[in-house]
Amino acid sequence: MSATATTPPAGRRHRTPLARREARWAYVFLAPWIVGFLAFQAGPMVASAWLSLTEYDVINPPRYAGLDNYRQLMTDPAVARSLGNTVYYTVLHVPLAMVLSLGLALLLHRVGRWQGFFRTVFYLPVMTPAVAVGILFLLLLNTQDGLINRGLAGLGIEGLSWTTDPAWVMPGIILMSLWSLGSTVIIYLAALQNVPRDLYEAAAIDGAGAWARFRHVTLPMISGAIFFTLVVNTIASLQMFTEVYTMYFGNRQTQGSFSSEAATFYVIHLFQEAFQFLHMGFASAMAWLLFVIILLITLVQVRLGNRFVHYEGDET
Structure with a gap:
């Protein structure tokens, strides 16, 4: 059997248990920043983009105004x-x-x-x-x-x-x-x-x-x-x-x-x-x-x- 037949594709190589554990811990430590970014930066930016297309005075619901x-x-x-x-x-x-x-x-x-x-x-x-x-x-x-x-x-x-x-x-x-x-x-x-x-x-x-x-x-x-x-x-x-x-x-x-x-x-x-x-x-x-x-x-x-x-x- 040739060596190429047993070698997995480059994009699907099996990661070791240590690499998977390190990746999980990396996501754990990154989670506070990711949550903060989505809640306090990305989320408000999306909301402001929507509000920029409306007439909104905080008191009444936003009313769509297009590009006015x-x-x-x-x-x-x-x-x-x-x-x-x-x-x-x-x-x-x-x-x-x-x-x-x-x-x-x-x-x-x-x-x-x-x-x-x-x-x-x-x-x-x-x-x-x-x-x-x-x-x-x-x-x-x-x-x-x-x-x-x-x-x-x-x-x-x-x-x-x-x-x-x-x-x-x-x-x-x-x-x-x-x-x-x-x-x-x-x-x-x-x-x-x-x-x-x-x-x-x-x-x-x-x-x-x-x-x-x-x-x-x-x-x-x-x-x-x-x-x-x-x-x-x-x-x-x-x-x-x-x-x-x-x-x-x-x-x-x-x-x-x-x-x-x-x-x-x-x-x-x-x-x-x-x-x-x-x-x-x-x-x-x-x-x-x-x-x-x-x-x-x-x-x-x-x-x-x-x-x-x-x-x-x-x-x-």
């Missing part, structure tokens, strides 16, 4: 304005945050034995609750007696209306968002520490100066970390909510004292439609529009990132 909510999205000026604010914030905040984080990481990389202390100091603001950050910067940016305007007055500079002038609301929000750069700084620092020293030595022997070494050695070797933070920070910026809502919409002192249009981000407008006006169907359509926008932007970033990101296994 999506048609309204295309013509609603409030949606366009809030989406414009969000994109404007993202375009300014993400590059600025990445450049500052890389600069701080380069400084930390040269600190030496104090690196652990400063690494902790830079990361501590990340642990601050978002609501506390909003309240803190409401006090710092207060037009009348905020600490920032007091500092400017001490330098002979007239204070700015950070929380009341629509022209300065967005710069104030961007300034606030730079408070929590710590996580990006730590990612860049870890990437810098993994750059082989012999590459710098080889570049120095070839006569490369500091800028040439940074451009041709440092940036390519940490491009993976840069790409990761670009994607993550873009997604987070497009979903900006808690800090801004705390500062401008959740505080009685600021309600009515500024042009709310200047600080209305897309997710804030979504929240208002859902929980203030009870337009759950329309809010669900807004959520799916944001999902599609984030998905498309991320796909473009991944497509472009494959051209510029250097990975350790790539051939040079």
Whole structure:
């Protein structure tokens, strides 16, 4: 009898009792995550997709409306304005945050034995609750007696209306968002520490100066970390909510004292439609529009990132 006659097909090979037992235990340990995903992510996503096709106010049963909510999205000026604010914030905040984080990481990389202390100091603001950050910067940016305007007055500079002038609301929000750069700084620092020293030595022997070494050695070797933070920070910026809502919409002192249009981000407008006006169907359509926008932007970033990101296994 030939050997091929007794060998089972590749796709139907008999698994050992140990392999079957390991597989069962794997499913047991994965079960909490699977149940949580189906109950708290996949299930609500399917429900919101259905609600986006209805008119639903929580009180009355949903009424099928077809694509009316999506048609309204295309013509609603409030949606366009809030989406414009969000994109404007993202375009300014993400590059600025990445450049500052890389600069701080380069400084930390040269600190030496104090690196652990400063690494902790830079990361501590990340642990601050978002609501506390909003309240803190409401006090710092207060037009009348905020600490920032007091500092400017001490330098002979007239204070700015950070929380009341629509022209300065967005710069104030961007300034606030730079408070929590710590996580990006730590990612860049870890990437810098993994750059082989012999590459710098080889570049120095070839006569490369500091800028040439940074451009041709440092940036390519940490491009993976840069790409990761670009994607993550873009997604987070497009979903900006808690800090801004705390500062401008959740505080009685600021309600009515500024042009709310200047600080209305897309997710804030979504929240208002859902929980203030009870337009759950329309809010669900807004959520799916944001999902599609984030998905498309991320796909473009991944497509472009494959051209510029250097990975350790790539051939040079």
